[in-house]
Amino acid sequence: MSKLRVAVIGCGSISKHRHIPEYAANPHVELVAFVDPVGERAEHYASLHGGKAFSDYETMLSEIKPDAVSVCTPNATHAPISIAAAKAGAHVLVEKPMAATEEEGLAMIEAAKAAGVYLMVGHNQRFMPPHVKAKEVLSSGRLGKVLTFRTSFGHPGPEGWSVDGRESWFFRKPEAVMGAMGDLGVHKSDFIRWLLGEEVADVTGFIGTQHKEGTEVDDNAICVLRMKSGIIGSLVASWTYYKGEDNGTILWCENGVLKIGTDPNDQVIVELRDGTVERYKVGAIATNEKQVASGVIDAFVESIVTKTPPSVSGEEGLRSLKVILAAFESQNTGRVISL
Structure with missing residues (x-):
């Protein structure tokens, strides 16, 4: 089967330590895009893993049309980016906290439902x-x-x-x-x-x-x-x-x-x-000093590949x-x- 085309939005520490290396290690995934307002961060990962670098997510979504995205941006932007990605037809893995308010969380859940895509929250x-x-x-x-x-x-x-x-x-x-x-x-x-x-x-x-x-x-x-x-x-x-x-x-x-x-x-x-x-x-509990595989990325990918709704759904993320x-x-x- 063809690989899952994944874009990572936000190239800070959580992407560096968890999302990017775990996607790279997953046999079902092809990393196709990296987005960060600091251009050289996105460029760095694109040169490392292939794919294209972008400074804004709207351009990336319209040009690349990824199958799935990880939203690893500041908390205030989780909702708008997740909603835009869902509307563009991408499955969404969003970092915690999923949103800033209950209303935002509900809007994210609705957007994913309407688009027929999965929304998963990164509770590792x-x-x-x-x-x-x-x-x-x-x-x-x-x-x-x-x-x-x-x-x-x-x-x-x-x-x-x-x-x-x-x-x-x-x-x-x-x-x-x-x-x-x-x-x-x-x-x-x-x-x-x-x-x-x-x-x-x-x-x-x-x-x-x-x-x-x-x-x-x-x-x-x-x-x-x-x-x-x-x-x-x-x-x-x-x-x-x-x-x-x-x-x-x-x-x-x-x-x-x-x-x-x-x-x-x-x-x-x-x-x-x-x-x-x-x-x-x-086995260890992952810490900042000691990074171990989070399990989140593999669970997200498996959910999409097997067409099984994620256990840490948007609804679960919202309750937390x-x-x-x-x-x-x-x-x-x-x-x-x-x-």
Whole structure:
């Protein structure tokens, strides 16, 4: 069969570390275009992988007519670019947060439906081997009912990750819309919904800018979530974990504790109340320092090739986004927000 012609829109760090190399490694894919307002970035990848460089996505869509695109641009532009790509007949993989508002997210879902293309959101936490293993352990039922949890995602901030360092769009509110919550918090809301297999019912959020100077976006957030079944827990997102990254989750259950990403050697640890301890080495959780395949690109490509709707659909991405938006509303109003 002919290869899937893919265009990457936005050639920053997430493209450099994840999208571009993972597409390049996928036997079903031909990279046909790279788009970036900084011309030499697009040129660089075109010279590396073939395909054509563009400085704007409209020209690329009309000229190349790709089968699929990855939207790896600043948050504020996710919706307009995704909608334009869908209208041009391309399947869309959009980075998280999928949109800046619920209305934008709904418009993206509608555009994909109308065009008969898939819309997938790049929530990679679901695909990481330790997280997959943890869900398997929970599903086995031997821990009994989940009672409470805490899940956190923190690192020293985008200045060490973004191709533009401290000058990155991540710190400019008109482009970023939100900070650590859009970068990391939305990953965790998606992860906890998926892991527990249920929706968030109520959210409170304490969100602020604690330490990053000269920016209006949040660099820290602590949220309390109540799930539909009554499970309560905390969700933390931070850009000020200067001593290193944390992507850890602990679930306290009737029959014991499930620890994920808390130990450098054993990624999943089950401690049962009868004294039994199970330790699993199941591959790393991807970090900024240690890039491992995200699983997202392969899942997106497989979805198109097999004509199977993606598991992380636009609807799923929107449910995870709404948790984060509710946390901001809680911060602004001082109220508990019900979803």
